[in-house]
Structures are given as C-alpha cells and as structure tokens.
Amino acid sequence: MDRVDLLIIGAGAAGMAAALAAVDYGVESILLAERGETLGGILPQCLHQGFGLSYFGENLTGREYAARFVRRVENSPVQVMLNTMVLEISTERTAVLCHQGGLRVICFERAVMATGCRERPLGTLPVFGSRPSGIFTAGQAQKMINIAGYDIGDEIVILGSGDLGLVMARQLALSGKSIVALIEQKPHLGGLLSHQQALAGLRIPVIKPATIEQVHGSGRINAVSIRCMNNGRGRVLPCSSLIVSVGLIPERELAEPVISDGEAPPWLALCGNCDYVHRIVDTVSQQAESVIAGLFGKEGQLI
Numbered sequence: 618m619d620r621v622d623l624l625i626i627g628a629g630a631a632g633m634a635a636a637l638a639a640v641d642y643g644v645e646s647i648l649l650a651e652r653g654e655t656l657g658g659i660l661p662q663c664l665h666q667g668f669g670l671s672y673f674g675e676n677l678t679g680r681e682y683a684a685r686f687v688r689r690v691e692n693s694p695v696q697v698m699l700n701t702m703v704l705e706i707s708t709e710r711t712a713v714l715c716h717q718g719g720l721r722v723i724c725f726e727r728a729v730m731a732t733g734c735r736e737r738p739l740g741t742l743p744v745f746g747s748r749p750s751g752i753f754t755a756g757q758a759q760k761m762i763n764i765a766g767y768d769i770g771d772e773i774v775i776l777g778s779g780d781l782g783l784v785m786a787r788q789l790a791l792s793g794k795s796i797v798a799l800i801e802q803k804p805h806l807g808g809l810l811s812h813q814q815a816l817a818g819l820r821i822p823v824i825k826p827a828t829i830e831q832v833h834g835s836g837r838i839n840a841v842s843i844r845c846m847n848n849g850r851g852r853v854l855p856c857s858s859l860i861v862s863v864g865l866i867p868e869r870e871l872a873e874p875v876i877s878d879g880e881a882p883p884w885l886a887l888c889g890n891c892d893y894v895h896r897i898v899d900t901v902s903q904q905a906e907s908v909i910a911g912l913f914g915k916e917g918q919l920i
C-alpha cells in the first residue's frame with residue numbers, strides 16, 4: 618500500500634489549483650488522481666472566452682485557462698495519475714483507485730475532493746414520449762463537438778438558458794446550425810450577462826416561459842412538443858437534436874461514507890463544483906487555494 622500526504626481527487630480547475638497550492642505550502646507527497654485522459658476537467662472543451670478575468674486579469678478561453686495550470690502541474694513534483702478513477706475513500710484514510718494496471722489502495726493523511734459536477738439529464742424531468750437518439754446534455758454535446766469533432770445535427774432545440782445552454786446556442790448558431798428555439802421555463806434568461814449579450818444579432822428564437830412536454834421520434838428525435846407557461850398554448854417544433862441544459866448536480870457521493878451529521882471529517886475538504894456550483898472558474902481556483910491553506914499549516918505541517 619502506498620502512502621501520500623495529500624490525495625487530490627479530480628484534476629479540473631479545482632484539483633490543479635489545490636495541487637499547486639499544496640506544493641507552495643511545502644507538502645511533500647501529493648497524488649492527483651483523474652479519471653479522464655487529460656488534466657483540466659471541463660475546461661479544455663470550453664472554446665469560448667470569459668475565463669480568468671479576475672484570476673489572471675485576462676479574458677481567456679477555458680482551454681487557455683487550463684493550459685496555464687497544466688504547464689505548472691507538469692513541471693511540479695505533483696504525482697499525476699490519469700485514467701484513474703477513485704472508487705472509494707474510507708474513515709481509515711485509505712482510497713481505492715482503479716487504473717489501467719488494476720486496483721490500487723492508497724493511504725493518505727489528507728484528501729481534497731475536486732470531482733466537479735454532473736449534468737441533470739432529460740430523464741429527471743416529467744417529459745413524455747420515447748428516448749430516441751439525438752438527445753444530449755449541453756456539456757456532452759460540447760465535448761462531442763469540441764473534443765471529438767462530431768456533428769450532432771442541423772436543427773437543434775435547446776432546453777434551458779443557463780450558461781451552458783447559452784454558450785452552446787451561440788457556438789452552434791455561429792457554426793451555421795439552425796437553432797429552432799431556445800426554451801426557458803422562467804420569464805427571463807439565465808446565465809451570465811456576458812453569455813446573454815453574446816447572443817445579440819444571432820437571431821435565435823427564445824421561447825419563455827415555456828417547457829418541453831413530449832419528445833417525438835423513434836430511431837432519431839424528429840420533434841418536441843412545448844407548452845407556454847403563461848397562456849397554456851402548445852406547439853410542436855420539428856428538430857433533429859435536443860440539447861438539455863437544466864442544471865448541475867455536485868458530484869460528491871464518494872464522500873458519503875465518511876461524512877457524519879452533514880460534516881466532512883477534518884482530514885477531508887471539498888472544493889470547486891463538487892462543493893457548490895461556481896458561476897466562474899476564477900472562484901474555483903481561489904477556493905481550492907484557501908482549502909489547502911485550511912488543511913495545511915506553514916511549511917506543509919498538518920494542522
């Protein structure tokens with residue numbers, strides 16, 4: 618069994634900032650475990666600007682913001698394990714890791730969970746009809762297009778006008794796709810003002826307050842039924858894809874076995890989107906740094 622001073626789970630903005638802060642605190646052995654193939658978490662798939670305005674005083678893309686941390690992590694003494702899923706942590710301060718070589722148990726003094734959040738799928742909403750292909754969550758669509766280079770369809774309905782919904786509406790409209798409608802259940806758009814303003818001039822039809830009641834299609838989605846919430850009127854919108862952007866759920870089930878009465882033990886800290894959903898990445902990096910300051914005293918002494 619290997620032993621480390623600090624185990625960090627997840628290498629997105631939060632995990633990378635926590636690892637670098639721990640190096641600055643003089644923590645000697647740091648293991649950064651990431652289930653994905655690369656460092657950066659959600660950031661490398663974000664090709665739009667709006668990242669780093671307060672942390673770096675520059676308007677960066679998500680990919681550029683990530684690159685600044687990735688370079689520093691790669692040149693640091695932090696031990697990085699990619700393609701490594703942390704399956705379990707215990708009150709005995711052990712963690713079970715699954716990686717290409719099989720299962721491995723790690724013993725740690727302190728742990729930071731930086732596991733981000735997952736997207737709420739269509740299945741969590743009361744929507745009738747079948748579940749044909751062509752339905753994506755916004756982050757899934759973003760990853761398929763920006764990382765894997767897939768085409769997700771030409772006539773697209775987007776449900777939800779949070780940051781993810783707005784960013785995808787803009788990107789897809791700019792790439793020549795037809796955004797059939799952006800549907801929002803509230804009377805106003807969600808998301809950052811900068812993301813709302815970025816839609817100006819793109820002629821994206823916004824229907825609000827409204828929601829989707831039914832999905833149509835057998836092999837592939839071919840339409841959705843929507844209902845306006847202020848007058849009860851229904852409409853059918855033909856489409857070839859549906860992007861669902863209806864919320865994020867912090868991913869912290871891993872911590873459940875060690876949490877008692879809602880409190881994490883003193884050796885465990887949560888940061889980034891797995892603690893709460895941050896609107897901007899700058900606060901994620903800052904929070905991760907202060908979490909390390911709380912876990913470690915001067916020169917890497919455990920508090």
Ligand SMILES: Cc1cc2nc3c(=O)[nH]c(=O)nc-3n(C[C@H](O)[C@H](O)[C@H](O)COP(=O)(O)OP(=O)(O)OC[C@H]3O[C@@H](n4cnc5c(N)ncnc54)[C@H](O)[C@@H]3O)c2cc1C
Pocket residue numbers: 626627628629630631632650651652653657658659660663666667668669679701702703704731732733734756759780781784868871888889890891895896897898899901
């Ligand atoms: C579409 C979109 C637009 C955005 N726009 C902006 C913007 O304009 N400006 C801005 O400042 N911010 C923006 N953000 C927000 C910002 O990108 C995020 O808040 C931030 O990157 C989250 O970082 P994180 O480290 O908490 O989570 P993530 O980036 O999700 O990282 C979590 C990591 O943990 C890993 N992980 C999870 N569970 C395990 C496990 N059990 N074992 C090992 N690894 C695990 C995951 O694979 C992932 O790599 C946007 C986000 C999105 C999705």
